Amino acid sequence: MQRPDRPCCPRWLIPFLLMMALLDGCTRPLPGDSEAALALEDLASGLGGSRLSEQTPTPVRRTVSYPTSLGERSADLYLSPQGTRAGIVLVPGVVAQGGRDPRLVVLARTLARLQFAVLVPDMPEVRRFRLRATDADEVAAAFAWLVSRSELTPQGAAGVAGFSYGAGPVLLAAMQPGIRDRVRFVMSVGGYYSLQNVIAYLTTGYPATTLSTGREAGADIRPGPPHPYGVAVFIRSNLDLLERSVDRGFMRSYADYLVGENGGEDEPVPGTLARDARAFYELLTNPDPTRVPALVERLPERIRVQLEGIDPFGQELAQLKARVILLHGRGDTLVPYTESITLANALPKGQAQLHLIDGLAHVDLKPATHDIPQLLAALEALLAVRTDLPQAAGTGLQPAPGP
DSSP states (O other): OOOOOOOSSOOSSHHHHHHHHHHTTOOSSOOOSSHHHHHHHHHHTTTSOOHHHHHSOOOEEEEEEEEETTEEEEEEEEEOTTOBSEEEEEEOOSOTTGGGOHHHHHHHHHHHHTTEEEEEEOOHHHHTTOOOTTHHHHHHHHHHHHHTOTTTSGGGOEEEEEEGGGHHHHHHHTTSTTTTTTOOEEEEESOOSOHHHHHHHHHHSOOOOOOOTTSSTTOOOOOOOOOHHHHHHHHHHHGGGSSOHHHHHHHHHHHHHHTTOSTTOOOOOOOSOOHHHHHHHHHHHOOOGGGHHHHHHTSOHHHHHHHHTTOOTTSOGGGOOSEEEEEEETTOSSSOTHHHHHHHHHSOTTSEEEEEEOSEETTEEOOOTTHHHHHHHHHHHHHTTSOSSOBOOOSSOOBOOOO
8 A cells, every 4th residue: 555645734624725725825816895705805814814804803702611411511602792693503523623723713703703603612522533423412512502592693593514524413413303493504514414425435435425417417526536534533533442452553553554643664464353343444445335335334333323323314304494505625535525415415405505616635725716706605605694683792701812
């Protein structure tokens, strides 16, 4: 196996990075003077200056807490001193800093400047690269806390947004009976519909998916080669579910090898693996996408239960009442953009808005001018969920410190 290039950073916020590439250091073409254009420019500026930052006060941030089925959880709450016109829960992907990842902080500040009450829950297991069936419950608990406060969700304007892996639990949370009638919108950025399709893509390079021809008739819809970082995350997420410590050690070494963190050593060779680790390793090294369903079925039940708990596929999508905004890069090498196409096709006609963008492949950003209208359209759809008149901002808040 050829040693892959080591990724420079997790790419869980792919469209945001593309926004930065589109606008950083240039003004051609200008995105315009609309609110969506100002938001795009503000995102590109990071924590620097922008027209939006000049026109609006600095958002404030505080830590709040709320109960979940797993105990008390904390979250960062971002607010505009000018008041709130909608509430949104932001759920990051798999990144060690979680909600304090600098890119997510920039996004939360931009949305707060646009008078969203932005709640970013801390999900400790996800920060530890452990993806669990209870993640959707944690998202639902965060939303339930947010929507219970009318000053943060005026006229019930509230929704959820998830990035990369985080989009799966967000979609599942939005279908839970306790909150589904109150979730007005769902935004999925680089998200997935079928976890089995994603596993097939990461391990074989081919997403095992069936696509309608209605969206991109005649287009070449095969994604580019996957990045090994995704497989490494998949391995690390399931390490503690393997029975033997010796097998966990081998799998940890294999994940390190895939992303170039083994000090240049050769690919590790497995010894005599226990049955559960052998089934897992066979799935990871299988080159045939048609075998993926059977190999997943051979995984130990404790792993399959966790996978099924974060997989939107097979769920009754009619339970989803919210309008859905889908944004995905065709160059996404962690979650193939075909997943957003498949999800859009699976939802009732007119419920989802699908925005596909070019300009990103692996770690190389090559933005195209024609991406800007798609990015602006996605932002406009999000801004449209706000109420016309803001609620007064809460009191006793301090300006948000740096990440």
